[in-house]
Amino acid sequence: MAKKEKIGKSTDREKIIEYCTAKFLREGFYLVTVDQIASELRISKKTIYKFFSSKDELVKEVALKMMKEVNNKIETIINSEDDSLTKIIMLFEVMSGVVVKFSEKWLKDLQIHTPGLWKQIDDFRTKRAFTALGSIMRQGQLEGIIIEKPIELIIHIFVNTIRSVVHPDFLYHQKFSYKEAFIHSFEILFNGILTSRGKKIFDKIFPKVIR
Template identity: 30%
Template sequence: MPTLQLINRKLETREKILNAAGNLFIREGLKSITMDTIALKLGVSKRTIYENFTSKEELIREFLLENMLKHKNELLSIVNRSENVIEALIQFGEYNREIFSKYNPLFFEDLKKYYAQLFDSTVDDSRVKNYEVSYLILKKGVNEGTFLKSIDIDIANRFIHNTMDFFYKLNQSTHLPHAKIWQTVFLPYIRGICTEKGLEVLKAISAVEGN
């Protein structure tokens, strides 16, 4: 078999393993899923799994990295196809709610408990990527006249992310509804940095959304 075909087949196998493992991790958490579980799910030998991933931790790491890239690309796509930044922000929330509602809470609990170093590096990397996206949308909002020119974009961005981190940690024990957090914290903040034009857009969208 030509070398290129061999490479493509290996990549396809690796991707199938990654997708199958990822779906199991999301549904069942990390601890309960073994390499044997993944091999059984795919109908392949455990040796095939180890030929593509040297350890379960590497498999988890690759799954997280791929998901973070998909997440960032989808957020950028939302920014590009939205008519304005207010609409984009609301779609961000809807997208995140849809994605994270699929995850078994054990996924994040297991990641933090059994793969602490990987958890920390993933959170840091994710924060950087999301920071870039939110900075872009704040800047776009200022440029299109939706947000006040007087705001310090860097400070506003840090506030948003620090607030998100706070509610993420709080939610691990309280499980507050995302809609309630949006209405109580983020919506008033967005109103506060809006121009008159931005407030009109926000009012129109909120009326449609029922907020």
């Protein structure tokens, strides 16, 4: 039975989004009804419709909230004073932390039932990844940690590999979880672009992160 929760009047909207974020990521959203959400939160449907005109709008708000949170974390990493490899590991932790929350139902529902929103999410993660990785990779080359190869090519390979591997259609036929696929891809890719010095640092740091 779903956990029941009372909502205070001053935070109705935020708590509805918070509750639905956990529920949608775990169960998907297509089969979830507004009646069900209202019942589990012990509020009226009217309260939900006061803030969200439809379930589709609620799903969109959940996705936008997640993108905003990820973007803020990435900005903090990029603007930190850390070396490039530390930034890369921190970026990995942020991305894997998000991926591990996703269920196959959530991703499949996005693709099938809200293709426009799925495209928006996919565009966001692609463009944001290009920007973040570009900044960090350039720093890494200056530090002698990343090999001297065209930055644009390295980023393109990284982004498209992660997009294709951490994807419902691929993972549906594999034995990997989302997190496992992400970790394996990340490790394989980085072993190909690090200098000897970078690999020594990576081998010391990375095992601690994936435990």
